[in-house]
Amino acid sequence: MLKSGLARASCQFRRNEVRVGTKAGKRVTAADVARSLGLSRATVGFVLNGTSEQRISEATKERVLAEAARLGYRPHTAAQALRRGSSKLVLLVVPDWPVEFSISKCVEEASHALEEAGYSLVTQTRHPAGTARPLWELLDPEVVVGFTPFTPDELTAMRGCGITKIIPGSSLIPQQPDPLGLQDGPRLQVEHLRGRGHTRLGFAATADPRLAGLVESRLRTAQETAADLPPLVVRHVDDHADAAGQAVHDWLDAGVTGVVAYNDESAARVIRAAVRAGHRVPADLAVIGHDDNPYTELFVPSISSIRIDYAGLGRHLAALALHEAAGQPLPAGDVDAAATVVARESTEPSGRGR
Known part of the structure; x- marks a missing residue:
């Protein structure tokens, strides 16, 4: 109860600040517009608030709107919200x-x-x-x-x-x-690699602390999907200059042939490190990213990825x-981010993505 009361008091305080803070900013008001035109405040208010019930000539409306624009009038959003019961x-x-x-x-x-x-x-x-x-x-x-x-x-x-x-x-x-139903991606990554014969998998993670929760969530889904396979070999690929190179070395030593990358940037780091070390992608190490960023098609080899319908x-x-x-109708069906695999050169043995 105390926490709820403090929250209400805080919100009320901030709203009071909005009401008393207009004078110092010299905000142009509807009264200023009315005074400039020699019209009543009520008439100007009806025009600026878009009140359709009042009979006001088009010529007067145009005069009010033009003068409001000239003076730099801006509607007071808090007051408008109170009038219509909605802040929009x-x-x-x-x-x-x-x-x-x-x-x-x-x-x-x-x-x-x-x-x-x-x-x-x-x-x-x-x-x-x-x-x-x-x-x-x-x-x-x-x-x-x-x-x-x-x-x-x-x-x-x-x-x-x-x-x-x-x-x-x-x-x-x-x-x-x-x-938001975003966990299909890691499942599809694992299934995509398994479908190409990879049964010893690695997971390329980022060390960015801001993403720790999301990385853990995607890793957990990948591990659950690959529960009947040997444990995923997890490595960070960006916590120091040669992290990706060391990860590639560790994976190949452990017999890993396919890597599930947390995102496309992690996938790009792995591919670059593998190619620089003289390994073939995907023949020696197949890699699939996540999010299908625009640069995945521009990378060499191009990066297979998971496309989420973020739009x-x-x-x-x-x-x-x-x-x-x-009260508009709910969208049909459940939340569906429509995750799909976009296969490209980094996982396709033929070298041709589809």
């Missing part, structure tokens, strides 16, 4: 991961879909050691979406701010380890948010 803001909270092609594509598509429905998307990176206030306390978002599950403390804090539309965490999507995932997240915010 969706907050997307993302983990402290490097912003790669995959994440940016997802966010871009979600933003476009929400904008078409009249909503704005704001993103915030969740830093474990950060001290800044979370944006849900400052912006009063209508919906908060997490790329990964929220902690119990975060859920309590949001609900203390009056935010009840939370994804995942609402009745729509329960808290679960993989709410579709972004649209799906937007649809979930719009369902919570505006």
Whole structure:
């Protein structure tokens, strides 16, 4: 109860700050526009707020809008939200991961879909050691979406701010380890290598501490998929200058012929180290990455990878948010990131990807 009360007090304090802070910034108001034109504040307010019930001539509307633009008037979003009962803001909270092609594509598509429905998307990176206030306390978002599950403390804090539309965490999507269905990739990586005769596998991991949870999750899925094979030989490929070269040496000494890479960058490091050491890819060591970044086709040999429909995932997240915010229909079916294998030269014995 104490924690919830503190959260409510914090949110109220921040909202009070918004109300009393306009004078110092000399914000142009509707009253300024009315004074400049010699019109009533009510008339100007009806025009600027788009109130269709009032009969105001088109000429007057044009005068008001032109003068508002000239003076630099900007609507007060907090006041508008109070009037309409909606902030029209969706907050997307993302983990402290490097912003790669995959994440940016997802966010871009979600933003476009929400904008078409009249909503704005704001993103915030969740830093474990950060001290800044979370944006849900400052912006009063209508919906908060997490790329990964929220902690119990975060859920309590949001609900203390009056935010009840939370994804995942609402009745729509329960808290679960993989709410976005992204764990098919490692399974497909293992199956792809097994289908080409590789039964002794390695796993190429990154040492980036920000990605430790995601690496562990993908490794666990790969290990479960390969449970009937010898244990995966796990090596970090980027924790020192010759890490990838040492990993390749260790794998070949252990009889490894196929490597499941955490992502495409890890795969590229392995392939480069193997080729520089005089080994053939894929004849001596087959490698498959994850995420299908654009450079996978440009690398020599080109990199087999897992393609995730991150654009579709972004649209799906937007649809979930719009369902919570505006009651729009839910997207058909379960969350599906549509993971598929894109086979290229790094795993194809013929040297021809497909």
